[in-house]
Amino acid sequence: MIRDLEIRSITKDDLENVIELDNASFPEPWSKSLWNVELSRNQRIYLGAFQKKELVGFIGGLLAHTDFHITTVATKESIRNLGVGSVILFEMLHQILGLSAEVDSITLEVRSSNKPAQALYRKFGFAPVGLRRSYYQDNDEDAIIMSLENLQSANLQDRLAKIRKSFPLINFVGVQ
Numbered sequence: 061m062i063r064d065l066e067i068r069s070i071t072k073d074d075l076e077n078v079i080e081l082d083n084a085s086f087p088e089p090w091s092k093s094l095w096n097v098e099l100s101r102n103q104r105i106y107l108g109a110f111q112k113k114e115l116v117g118f119i120g121g122l123l124a125h126t127d128f129h130i131t132t133v134a135t136k137e138s139i140r141n142l143g144v145g146s147v148i149l150f151e152m153l154h155q156i157l158g159l160s161a162e163v164d165s166i167t168l169e170v171r172s173s174n175k176p177a178q179a180l181y182r183k184f185g186f187a188p189v190g191l192r193r194s195y196y197q198d199n200d201e202d203a204i205i206m207s208l209e210n211l212q213s214a215n216l217q218d219r220l221a222k223i224r225k226s227f228p229l230i231n232f233v234g235v236q
């Protein structure tokens with residue numbers, strides 16, 4: 061389990077570090093101008109995980125009517141599978157559930173070969189609901205669409221409470 065983690069909103073002051081982690085994590089990272097635009101748009105949530113002030117993970121997404129779409133999530137390669145992804149996804153869901161009672165689903169796309177990411181999403185209750193063929197242009201790979209529904213259910217609350225107990229040492233600060 062990872063220690064001394066702080067979760068807060070990402071701002072433009074974090075841009076260089078966000079871009080570095082994005083470049084290290086994805087074959088098709090976002091451009092600086094896209095990050096700049098995204099970080100200033102409404103209806104977005106961008107969170108960072110910081111360990112001793114170093115950015116070690118981020119997650120982002122946008123609200124589209126009653127669906128919140130998670131567009132990106134990444135953690136630093138050398139500390140993957142230690143819980144950082146779970147912590148930032150947990151806080152993201154917490155924020156989304158606090159946005160509005162009108163939000164009735166959370167969706168995302170994931171590469172069909174990306175088993176670690178699929179395992180992370182399944183842990184939180186996401187289930188596959190569809191396929192986008194050849195969605196990823198770099199290798200023509202399919203995207204699995206995964207969705208989390210019944211956001212107000214006791215089942216989800218129980219699941220989140222259990223996950224929260226597995227990382228008691230996290231400091232959630234300055235999350236807007």
Ligand SMILES: CC(C)(COP(=O)(O)OP(=O)(O)OC[C@H]1O[C@@H](n2cnc3c(N)ncnc32)[C@H](O)[C@@H]1OP(=O)(O)O)[C@@H](O)C(=O)NCCC(=O)NCCS
Pocket residue numbers: 085086132133134135136139140141142143144145146147169170171174175176177179180183
């Ligand atoms: C996907 C990603 C964000 C997960 O972050 P992480 O910090 O490793 O996440 P966690 O340590 O919280 O692991 C969450 C779950 O994923 C699973 N998992 C993590 N790494 C795994 C691996 N290498 N193989 C299989 N399952 C794995 C585990 O089941 C884990 O649950 P557990 O708590 O029951 O063990 C990270 O692998 C990453 O940044 N990948 C590159 C970018 C990417 O693919 N992003 C997703 C785009 S859709």
